[in-house]
Amino acid sequence: MPVRGPRGNGYGPAPEHGDDLKPQPTWPDxxxxxxxxxxxxxxxxxxxxxxxMDWASGLVVAARLGDPPYLA
Structure with missing residues (x-):
């Protein structure tokens, strides 16, 4: 899989203002x-x-249901 974005997760570049879920003073309007x-x-x-989760700047923990296991 090609590496796209600075995180190398294949989902494109990191958001300009991070992944925070709780308000931050640096957020645009x-x-x-x-x-x-x-x-x-x-x-x-x-x-x-x-x-x-109300932890640090906010956190989502998620899991997909019913997907087959990933095989190498």
């Missing part, structure tokens, strides 16, 4: 609405289980 939309979208995925 529209960033809270993007976080709110992300959390709303989590509810739409019925094959996922997730929890929001």
């Amino acid at each position: 529209d960033h809270q609405s993007r976080v709110d939309r992300f959390v709303r979208e989590l509810h739409r995925h019925d094959r996922m289980r997730w929890t929001l």
Whole structure:
């Protein structure tokens, strides 16, 4: 798989303002609405289980259900 983005996770570049879920003083004005939309979208995925954690700058722990195990 090609490495894309600075994190090398294949999902593109890291967001300019990080992955914080809790408000940060460096956020642009529209960033809270993007976080709110992300959390709303989590509810739409019925094959996922997730929890929001009030830890550091916010954390989501998620798992997909019913996917076959990844094989090397």
